[in-house]
Amino acid sequence: MPIDVSNLKTELLGRKATSPLRDASDGHSGKLWTLRDGAAVNMDWYTALALEGRCFIVDTQTGSTPDDLNDLWTTADPDLYLYVPNGIAVLPLYIELGFEDTSTAVVADIYAQASNTEDADRSVTGTVETITNLRTDQPRESVCSAWSHVTACTEPAAGNYFEFWRPYMGFIDDEFNDSIPWRASQPHGMSWSAKEATIPPIICDAGCVAVWASVTAGTGFVTMIWAEVDSSSIK
Numbered sequence: 001m002p003i004d005v006s007n008l009k010t011e012l013l014g015r016k017a018t019s020p021l022r023d024a025s026d027g028h029s030g031k032l033w034t035l036r037d038g039a040a041v042n043m044d045w046y047t048a049l050a051l052e053g054r055c056f057i058v059d060t061q062t063g064s065t066p067d068d069l070n071d072l073w074t075t076a077d078p079d080l081y082l083y084v085p086n087g088i089a090v091l092p093l094y095i096e097l098g099f100e101d102t103s104t105a106v107v108a109d110i111y112a113q114a115s116n117t118e119d120a121d122r123s124v125t126g127t128v129e130t131i132t133n134l135r136t137d138q139p140r141e142s143v144c145s146a147w148s149h150v151t152a153c154t155e156p157a158a159g160n161y162f163e164f165w166r167p168y169m170g171f172i173d174d175e176f177n178d179s180i181p182w183r184a185s186q187p188h189g190m191s192w193s194a195k196e197a198t199i200p201p202i203i204c205d206a207g208c209v210a211v212w213a214s215v216t217a218g219t220g221f222v223t224m225i226w227a228e229v230d231s232s233s234i235k
Contacts, residue, residue: 014031014032014033014034014038014040015030015032015033015034016034016038017033017034017035017036018036020033020041026233046195046227050134052139053133053135053138053139054140054227054228054229055093055133055225055227055228056131056132056133056134056142056144056225056226056227056228057131057132057134057224058082058129058130058132058146058224059129059221059222060127060129060148060149060222060223061148061221062221066098066100067148067149067219067220067222069213069214069215069218069219069220070149070212070213070214071214071215071218072214073109073214075155075156076150076152076153076155077150077151077152077153077212077214078113078150078153078156078211078212079148079149079211079212079213079214079222080129080146080147080210080211081124081146081147081148081153081210081211082146082210082224082226083122083124083146083208084203084204084205084206084207085143085144085206086206086231087143087205087230087231087232088144088228088229089202089203089228089230089231089234090144090202090203090204090207090209090226090227090228091201091226091227091229092112092114092164092192092194092200092201092203092224092225093193093200093225093226093227094191094192094193094194094223094224094225095112095165095191095211095222095223095224095225096189096190096191096221096223096224097110097167097189097190097191097213097220097221098189098220099189099213099215099220100219100220100221108213108214108215108218109214110167110212111165111166111211112163112164112166112192112209112211112212113156113157113161113162113164113211114161114162114201114203114207114208115159115160115161115203115207115210116159116161116204116205116206116207117154117155117158117160117206117208122145123153123154124145124147124150124153125151125153126147126148126149126150126151127147127149128145128147129146129148131144131146134225144228146224148222153210156210164192164197165197167190202234204231204234205231209226
């Protein structure tokens with residue numbers, strides 16, 4: 001028997017609050033989240049992940065002291081290496097490189113790579129870096145590990161791997177020590193954003209993200225921001 005719904009009165013209700021009601025696990029039903037004035041909250045998903053404490057950052061150096069970048073490029077010597085263990089999916093959100101100096105005119109190798117090789121592990125020779133939650137109250141710790149100035153690691157270019165960012169390649173003139181503070185031809189600073197790329201790489205279970213900024217006697221800073229979710233939640 002058909003039912004006439006034209007006269008039914010319906011309301012779309014939301015839960016008014018300054019923060020969402022968080023469940024301990026996925027799969028539960030719930031009300032829409034609205035502000036106290038009833039306006040629906042429709043934020044960027046990455047921002048929501050940051051509010052949940054699922055976004056992290058690592059800096060190879062801070063302040064005015066740059067990191068010593070690797071002189072010569074090899075596949076096992078990235079300038080920043082992020083290890084992703086089993087059970088976790090990592091979404092890179094932002095990578096930034098800032099060069100302070102190079103000693104001579106050189107050919108630079110600058111790119112980022114994602115890999116899901118089963119050989120990715122913590123057998124890394126380099127400087128152990130501190131990973132920090134983007135929420136300053138540190139509601140959860142990252143399960144990843146990070147190193148800078150890597151001189152040895154398991155081959156990242158193996159298994160299912162790909163380069164997802166190559167901002168600069170080729171010859172760099174030795175102009176960093178000139179009196180001119182900025183040269184348009186020089187890679188003083190460059191960045192990659194998941195929003196600009198529109199689709200981020202997803203490193204799911206036992207993989208890594210590696211960033212190379214190889215220039216002769218180069219110094220500078222490398223920053224990476226990413227989100228971590230349980231890999232089971234996307235499978």
